[in-house]
Amino acid sequence: MDIESLMKRRRSARVYLPAPVKRADIEEIISCAGAAPSAINVQPWEYVVVYGDEKERLARRLLKVQSERRVNCGPGTATPLPDRYARRSREASVAMKPVTENMGLPMNQFVEEGSCVFYGAPVAIIVTIDQVFPKLRYLDIGLSVSYLLLAAEAKGLSTCPIGLVTAYGDEIREVLSIPDGKEVLLVIALGYADERAPINSLKTHRTELSEILTWYE
Numbered sequence: 732m733d734i735e736s737l738m739k740r741r742r743s744a745r746v747y748l749p750a751p752v753k754r755a756d757i758e759e760i761i762s763c764a765g766a767a768p769s770a771i772n773v774q775p776w777e778y779v780v781v782y783g784d785e786k787e788r789l790a791r792r793l794l795k796v797q798s799e800r801r802v803n804c805g806p807g808t809a810t811p812l813p814d815r816y817a818r819r820s821r822e823a824s825v826a827m828k829p830v831t832e833n834m835g836l837p838m839n840q841f842v843e844e845g846s847c848v849f850y851g852a853p854v855a856i857i858v859t860i861d862q863v864f865p866k867l868r869y870l871d872i873g874l875s876v877s878y879l880l881l882a883a884e885a886k887g888l889s890t891c892p893i894g895l896v897t898a899y900g901d902e903i904r905e906v907l908s909i910p911d912g913k914e915v916l917l918v919i920a921l922g923y924a925d926e927r928a929p930i931n932s933l934k935t936h937r938t939e940l941s942e943i944l945t946w947y948e
């Protein structure tokens with residue numbers, strides 16, 4: 732499949748089959764993530780793959796801290812978002828709500844607890860950056876993660892980037908013995924999506940080109 736079709740087809744999956752993912756496939760996907768461009772080619776991204784019993788151990792720990800601290804799945808900004816951003820985020824919540832309620836869970840609870848257990852995906856990929864880098868280098872990480880998501884899609888695998896649990900970066904570092912100098916930026920759920928789960932057919936809307944593009948000629 733061509734890259735444009737892959738980009739348009741990709742969507743986040745939030746229910747996974749227990750089917751295992753081959754180690755060689757995971758390595759190829761991370762190798763594609765490593766092919767991304769970065770400023771002066773420093774390649775600041777680092778990936779930690781968590782699988783099997785270790786993944787279950789991490790999920791149990793995150794669910795426990797979530798029940799004690801309750802980070803919510805809002806956009807994480809200190810001030811209210813300007814209207815157009817708030818509208819986009821509201822649209823996504825509105826689209827998810829009936830599906831999760833049909834599953835017997837309020838949307839927030841589904842997202843918050845699901846994020847902590849990586850929506851049952853067999854693989855969780857932790858994305859870290861060495862704290863020697865300034866925040867501007869997060870751009871490089873974003874590019875690398877995009878490559879990763881598309882490489883997974885090309886292999887028939889699904890993903891969900893999970894930012895919520897990075898609030899528990901200390902716990903993630905402790906469970907996985909990630910050194911203090913590394914910041915946990917994102918977790919990515921990876922596996923085969925359960926296509927029968929209605930939440931997985933949710934296709935989020937994208938805004939008109941005219942809202943995101945300014946053209947001078």
Ligand SMILES: Cc1cc2nc3c(=O)[nH]c(=O)nc-3n(C[C@H](O)[C@H](O)[C@H](O)COP(=O)(O)O)c2cc1C
Binds near residue numbers: 743846933934
């Ligand atoms: C940086 C980042 C953090 C995200 N965090 C979460 C999360 O914590 N939980 C979740 O269910 N989805 C999370 N998502 C997935 C977004 O909700 C999703 O990408 C967005 O609604 C667009 O839908 P799509 O990926 O299906 O196109 C995150 C996505 C990104 C890029």
